[in-house]
Amino acid sequence: MSHTCDKDQALYDELKLVINEKKKLRNPLIEILHKAQDIFGYLPVEVQMFVAEQLEISLSKVYGVVTFYNRFSMTPRGKYLINVCTGTACYVKGAPKLIQMLSEELKIGMGETTPDNMFTLSEVRCVGACSLAPVLVIDEETYGRLDTRKKVKEILNRYRG
Ligand code: FES
Structure with a gap:
């Protein structure tokens, strides 16, 4: 080849x-x-x-x-990969709602990338921060207790610059 x-x-x-x-x-x-x-x-x-x-x-x-495996992607990823934890603790504490909020804010579904190539929405299994559930990880940074839209927006704005 x-x-x-x-x-x-x-x-x-x-x-x-x-x-x-x-x-x-x-x-x-x-x-x-x-x-x-x-x-x-x-x-x-x-x-x-x-x-x-x-x-x-x-x-x-x-x-x-x-x-x-959804950790593999066939399309280019955005600058920031938003990994939402869907491990048991996070799931029980509201990961589905967190995904829904992110999805609405970014206007993309799970596994998709925003048209400006800034964010890709993805899910991972327990990241070892269960006491902070529900949790998401962007780059190496972990954010917890994401139970309101306000908190979600604040995090996204940080990366939007
Ligand atoms: S289940 Fe989400 S950090 Fe453990």
Whole structure:
């Protein structure tokens, strides 16, 4: 496979190193896809094809895994990834309502990115801050007790600058 852009080539080279290193593991696919997403920011079909070729497995197998786990994304992500915790404690304390508020404020659904490419809405499992439920994480920053629209708006405004 040829990749015309130099920057892309460097990313594919990096991915190739990861694949060679992880190949020996028993079930390397998920870990490799994780790294691939870190490297490329998302998992477009071309990257999935590359992984499939390198591991000598079918594209449909790779695609199946990518679409099964919502931590994988096939579309480019926004500048800020909003990870809403949907672990048990957060769920019970109002994660669904928090998701609904975010969705309304950003006018996007779960897994989607705002048209200005600022925010992507995503969900994660317990981030270890259950006492602050419901919780969301943006970059490395954790925000808790997000039970009102006012608090949600305040956080978004911080990132909107
Ligand atoms: S369940 Fe959300 S932080 Fe633990």
